[in-house]
Amino acid sequence: MRKTLPALAGLTALAAPLTNGVAALRAASGSAATPKPRVITKTIAGTEVEDGRWGPLQVSLVVRKTIRVVNGRRRQKRRITRVTVPEYPADAPRSAYINEQALPVLVDEVMTEQLAAHVDTVSGATHTSDAFEESLQSALVVAKSF
Numbered sequence: 168m169r170k171t172l173p174a175l176a177g178l179t180a181l182a183a184p185l186t187n188g189v190a191a192l193r194a195a196s197g198s199a200a201t202p203k204p205r206v207i208t209k210t211i212a213g214t215e216v217e218d219g220r221w222g223p224l225q226v227s228l229v230v231r232k233t234i235r236v237v238n239g240r241r242r243q244k245r246r247i248t249r250v251t252v253p254e255y256p257a258d259a260p261r262s263a264y265i266n267e268q269a270l271p272v273l274v275d276e277v278m279t280e281q282l283a284a285h286v287d288t289v290s291g292a293t294h295t296s297d298a299f300e301e302s303l304q305s306a307l308v309v310a311k312s313f
Contacts, residue, residue, distance in 0.1 A: 202236065204233045204234060204235040205233070205234040205235075206231060206232070206233050206234075207231070207232045207234070207313075208229060208230070208231045208232075208248070209229070209230055209232070209310075209313055210227060210228070210229050210230075211227070211228045211229075211230060211306045211309045211310050211313070212225060212226075212227045212228075212253075212306065213225055213226040213227065213228070213301075213302035213303055213304070213305040213306035214301070214302055214305040215254065215302070216298040216301045216302045217298070218255070218256050218294050218295055218297075218298040219294035219298075221256035221258075221259070221262045221294060221295075222255075222256035222257075222258060222262070223254055223255075223256070224252065224254060224255045224256065224295065224298040224299060224302060225252065225253060225254040225255075225302050226250065226251075226252055226299060226302040226303045226306055227250070227251045227252070227253055227306070228247055228249070228250055228277075228303075228306045228307075228310060229247070229248045229249040229250075229251075230245055230246070230247055230248070230310045230313070231245070231246050231248050232244070232245050232313065233245075233246075245310060245311070246281065247277065247278060247281055247310070250274045250277045250278060251274075252270050252274065252299070255270060255295070256295075265291060265292050265295060266292070266295055268289075268291075268292070269289040269291070269292035269295045269296065269299075270295070270299070272289050273286055273289060273295075273296065273299045277303060285300065286299065286300050286303065
């Protein structure tokens with residue numbers, strides 16, 4: 168029993184430099200932990216568009232850009248995290264009703280499609296849909312270049 172304990176102690180003493188050497192090899196080969204991605208979030212407002220005779224409409228986007236370096240190459244990914252319509256025609260009761268029905272549908276479509284500029288026209292809200300798409304297009308141009 169006495170001879171096995173010192174022998175085991177000698178084996179663990181030999182194993183410690185080997186595990187440190189393996190860690191050094193992994194770090195040198197690039198299989199070590201990759202650096203954390205850099206994330207940038209930006210709020211982008213589209214142009215204010217006149218919604219026919221009803222009034223101005225404006226779309227605002229929150230875009231998150233993730234930058235990763237993979238095998239020495241820089242990779243960027245943009246994602247729309249929120250779409251709001253801070254300004255829309257709501258002076259007339261009918262206009263307010265139409266916009267309250269149509270805008271959530273348009274916003275949901277943008278969130279589904281992400282960086283696509285075309286949204287389908289909502290039936291009964293043609294002016295709102297057209298103004299929304301125009302303001303969205305101007306915001307997406309800025310989002311793609313940031």
